[in-house]
Amino acid sequence: MASMTAFNVLPKVTDHPYHNAILARLPTEWTPWPDDSSSVNHDEALSTFVRRAQKKGFTWPKKPVVFISDPHADAEAFEASLIAAGVIERDGAHLCEYALTKFGKKADIVVGGDCLDKGPSNLMMLRSLAHLYRLNAKVTLLAGNHDLRLLMGLLSLERDTDAGSQHLFVRMGKKVVPLFKEVFDQYLADTQWDKGLPSEQACRQALFPGSDWFENFPFYAAGFLTDEGIAREISKMTTKAQNFEAHSAKNGLSLSQVYAAAMKCRSLFLKKSGEFSWFFRRMRLVKKRGSFLFLHAGLDDHMAELLANHGVKYANRAFKQNLMHQNLFSFYYGSLANTFRTKYRKADLPLTPRGAYTARQAGIQVLVHGHINQHFGQRVSLKNGLIHIEADITLDAHSRKNEGLDGCGVGVTLIDKKRGVIGLSCDYPQVKVFNPGLKGKRVGAH
Known part of the structure; x- marks a missing residue:
C-alpha cells in the first residue's frame, strides 16, 4: 500500500467543510488491485486484464472517464461521488448548489443508469443531474433497467x-x-x-x-x-x-x-415542455471510449454481433427508434434491453464464448457497468473470456440500510490512460488501482 500523497491517483478536492466530511469517509491509501474474492471473481481475471492491456491493440480513453452508476434517487450520494472524484465543488449549502472543477470541465462523466427508484428523492436526483447538464459538463447518461421500467x-x-x-x-x-x-x-x-x-x-x-x-x-x-x-x-x-x-x-x-x-x-x-423531458431524450444505451464499453448491465451474443457489424452509434440509434416506435414487448424482452437488464442468469439472453470473442474482435476488451450491488467497492470479473469492471458499490441510502451498509454511499470508477483504472469506494479500506504499467512492474505501480 502507499499513501495518496505518494501516488496521485485522484484529482485534488477543494478544502471545504462538506468536502472534508466526505473525504473523512474515504480511504487515504491506495493498493494495487487486490486479488481477494471481493475484488475479483476468477483466479485469472487480473492476469487476463494485465495481459490484454499490454497488447498493442489495447487503447485507453483519450480523456479521463468518471463512471458513477446506480445513484437510485439519492442526490446526496451522487453529488458526494462527484466531489470525491474531483469533478464538482460545492458553492452553497444545499444539494444542486455546485460548480465544475477544472478537472470536471475536461472529464467525460458517464452516469451508468438507474437514477430512479428506491430513494430518498427521485425528483431531487433528477434536478441534481439536470444541474450538471446546465453547467455544460460532458455527461453521458446511460439507460438503466429501473429508468426504462418507468x-x-x-x-x-x-x-x-x-x-x-x-x-x-x-x-x-x-x-x-x-x-x-x-x-x-x-x-x-x-x-x-x-x-x-x-x-x-x-x-x-x-x-x-x-x-x-x-x-x-x-x-x-x-x-x-x-x-x-x-x-x-x-x-x-x-x-x-x-x-x-x-x-x-x-x-x-x-x-x-x-x-x-x-x-x-x-x-x-x-411532453417536450415537461420538466424532465430531457431525461429519456438524452439517454443512450452504450458508450465506447478506447477499448472500454460503458453500459448498465452487460452484453449477449446478438448485441456483440450488432456492435461488431454496425458500431456504437447504430446501437444507440436502434435503441431510440425501438424505444419509442416498436412493440413494447419485443423491445423490453429483446437484445437491446438485455443490455440494461442482464445479470447473466439462465433467464437472460446468453453471452457465450463466441459472443465474447466477437466483442473483442470489435475492439471491446472491457465492459464497465453497474447494476449488480457491490459491498466492497469495485470488482473485476471474467465472463466467458470478456473482462468486466463491476462498478456499482451500492450508493443509495435505502439499499445501504437494507443491506447493512453504514452512512451515505460514495463511489466512483476513474479510467485514465496515465493512472489506469481506479476504484474509489467508502466500502473498501484502500483505493484500488489497476495499471499494467511497463513490463516487469506490478499491477498498480507507476
Whole structure:
C-alpha cells in the first residue's frame, strides 16, 4: 500500500467543510488491485486484464472517464461521488448548489443508469443531474433497467396493450411508488387532481393486467423468452400484482391517486415542455471510449454481433427508434434491453464464448457497468473470456440500510490512460488501482 500523497491517483478536492466530511469517509491509501474474492471473481481475471492491456491493440480513453452508476434517487450520494472524484465543488449549502472543477470541465462523466427508484428523492436526483447538464459538463447518461421500467410503464398506459405489454405498469413494482408519491405531493396535492379522472375501478383496470394475462403470457412469449425467463416473469408478476395496491396504500396513495400521478409523470417526462423531458431524450444505451464499453448491465451474443457489424452509434440509434416506435414487448424482452437488464442468469439472453470473442474482435476488451450491488467497492470479473469492471458499490441510502451498509454511499470508477483504472469506494479500506504499467512492474505501480 502507499499513501495518496505518494501516488496521485485522484484529482485534488477543494478544502471545504462538506468536502472534508466526505473525504473523512474515504480511504487515504491506495493498493494495487487486490486479488481477494471481493475484488475479483476468477483466479485469472487480473492476469487476463494485465495481459490484454499490454497488447498493442489495447487503447485507453483519450480523456479521463468518471463512471458513477446506480445513484437510485439519492442526490446526496451522487453529488458526494462527484466531489470525491474531483469533478464538482460545492458553492452553497444545499444539494444542486455546485460548480465544475477544472478537472470536471475536461472529464467525460458517464452516469451508468438507474437514477430512479428506491430513494430518498427521485425528483431531487433528477434536478441534481439536470444541474450538471446546465453547467455544460460532458455527461453521458446511460439507460438503466429501473429508468426504462418507468418509461415502459408510462407508455403502456397510452398504447394498445396485449398480453406482451399490459403488465408493464404493475411490473414496475413497489420501488416506483415513492416517485408517484413525490409527484403527487409536489404537483397535484393542492389541485383539483381528481377532476375528470376515471373511477377507482377504471383506474385499476388501466393499471393492472387483465385477469387472463397469467394464462396468455406464456403462449405470447413462447419462442421469444427462454422457459426460465417466462417462469421468472410469471413469478414476479404474481407477487407484484398481489402487492402493488397495498404498497401504494402504505405510501398514502389510492389507485386513483397513483393513476393521476402516472398521468402527471407522462407530462413531466414525455411532453417536450415537461420538466424532465430531457431525461429519456438524452439517454443512450452504450458508450465506447478506447477499448472500454460503458453500459448498465452487460452484453449477449446478438448485441456483440450488432456492435461488431454496425458500431456504437447504430446501437444507440436502434435503441431510440425501438424505444419509442416498436412493440413494447419485443423491445423490453429483446437484445437491446438485455443490455440494461442482464445479470447473466439462465433467464437472460446468453453471452457465450463466441459472443465474447466477437466483442473483442470489435475492439471491446472491457465492459464497465453497474447494476449488480457491490459491498466492497469495485470488482473485476471474467465472463466467458470478456473482462468486466463491476462498478456499482451500492450508493443509495435505502439499499445501504437494507443491506447493512453504514452512512451515505460514495463511489466512483476513474479510467485514465496515465493512472489506469481506479476504484474509489467508502466500502473498501484502500483505493484500488489497476495499471499494467511497463513490463516487469506490478499491477498498480507507476
